[in-house]
Amino acid sequence: MKRTLAATLGFLGALMAPVASPAQEAATDPAWQAVLDDARGETVYFHAWGGExxxxxxxxWAAREVANNFDVRVLQVKVSDTGSVVSQVLAEKSVGKSSGGAVDLVWLNGENFAAMKEQGLLAAPGWAQSLPNWRYVDVENKPTVVQDFTVPTDGQESPWGMAKLVFMYDSARLDTPPATLDGLLSYAKAHPGRFAYPQPPNFYGTTFLKQVLVSTVPDKAALTKPVDEARFAEMTAPLFAYLDELHGALWRQGRAFPKDAAHMRQLLADGELDIAFSFNPSDASSAIANGELPPTARTFVLDGGTIGNTHFVAIPFNSSSQAGAKVFANFLLSPAAQARKQDPAIWGDPTVLNVAGLPETEKVLFDTLDLGPATLTPEQLGPVLPEPHPSWVSALEEAWTARYGAE
Structure with missing residues (x-):
């Protein structure tokens, strides 16, 4: 997908153009103008995973843009476990702190969103749909923007990006990667130590467990509901049978695990692993662009599909800067911000927007993107397998730890 010089210049010109000013965004919406007025001068503490x-x-970059255009200061509070942010907000609620909270905006999805929603820790429903840039969100073709791990979002979190499990390999060392889970197991057993997954409860490790689970569970309908403890062993028997066979063939014989996706990527680059994986379809291309993987790195998926979802930002009920948080969330949905995010040289995270429905001046931002040599087309990415109900996450992690964690 080579860009012509003209397309490149057009894309760069569009990205360098200033984002919409407060006056432009509020021109036809007095309610949004009131939000912009309230947000001016606020500081937003954005609690977001900081491992990449x-x-x-x-x-x-997004924080600088919002500061320059809306006079809102955004400070990223780097966290390693979003569950700790949920616990922090819950602790504030338990002592009656209904305003002045320490968390203004949080990056989350899945079980963390479900926990915050269930315990009343989120701002009132509907704020996400009130954002001016919500009109660009592709609700029809990307239903996970309003259904988070089967839980309706009710406008209590704003979609930020899409995710889908993909596997990576170096085509200079591996001609044909396995196309199925059984093939992956056979490859790992034939090449001991050349495959690994992070140790749950690391997000990527748990994602691998879920991939095996949704592919092997005897009753797929069970995954759309809260875990039934009486059936858990039966539903997970094929999963753990698979993991038992795989365990001894893992990197370091399953006695140690990569820390995260970045560590797996490094092990792949160093030649210690033959296959790594990511939850970002553009990760390999991004890593090539940043010199973290060789130009021969490529991406593949498994026949039958891989796990996929949407990630979001949410405002706690007692945020100190709710207006500023909304302004930042709205900026993150803007075509300029979404296009920059999807550029593999920047991040490579897929957009939540309906690109085909964008005005031509903003659609060009996406049409001229070079997604990189290792990024699969939407057709090649194949089906998206839905996430199980959030309750399965902790149940799987606890069962995995009981089985393998003491080694």
């Missing part, structure tokens, strides 16, 4: 330098750099 490219994402941190993108957040810093």
């Amino acid at each position: 330098p490219r994402i941190n750099a993108y957040i810093a």
Whole structure:
């Protein structure tokens, strides 16, 4: 997908153009103008996972844009476990702190959103749909923007990006990667130590467990509902049978695990692993662009599909800067911000927008993107397998730890 010089210049010109000013955004919406007025001068403490330098750099860019255009200061509070943010907000609620909270905006999805919603820790429903840039969100073709791990969002979180499990390999060392889970197991057993997954409860490790679960569970309908403890062993028997076979063939014989996706990527680059994986379809291309993987790195998926979802930002009920948080969330949905995020040289995170429905001046931002040599087309990415109900996450992690964690 090579860009012509003209397309490149057009894309760069569009990205360098200033984002919409407060006056422009509020021209036809007095309610949004009131939000912009309230937000001016606020500081937003954005609690977001900080384990990926490219994402941190993108957040810093977005913060500068919002500061320059809306007089809102955004500070990223880097966290390693979003569950700790949920616990922090819950602790504030338990002592009656209904305003002046320490968390203004949080990056989350899945079980953390479900926990905050269930315990009344989120701002009132509907704020996400009130954002001016919500009109660009592709609700029809990306239903997970309003259904988070089967839980309706009710406008209590704003979609930020899409995710889908993909596997990565170096085509200079591996001609044909496995196309199925059984093939992956056979490859791992034939090449001990050349495959790994992070240790749950690391997000990526748990994602691998869910991929095996949704592919092997005897009753798929069970995954759309809260865990039934009476059936848990039966539903997970094929999963753990698979993991038992795989365990001894893992990197370091399953006695140690990569820390996260970035560590797996490094092990792939260093030649210690033959296959790694990510929850970002553009991750390999991004890593090539940033010199973290060789130009021969490529991406593949498994026949039958892989796990996929949407990630969001949410405002706690007692945020100190709710207006500023809304302004930042709205900026993150803007075509300019979404296009920059999807650029593999920046982050490579897929957009939540309906690109085909954008005005031509903003659609060009996406049409001229070079998604990189290792990024699969939407057709090649194949089906998206839905996430199980959030309750399965902790149940799987606890069962995995009981089985393998003491080794």
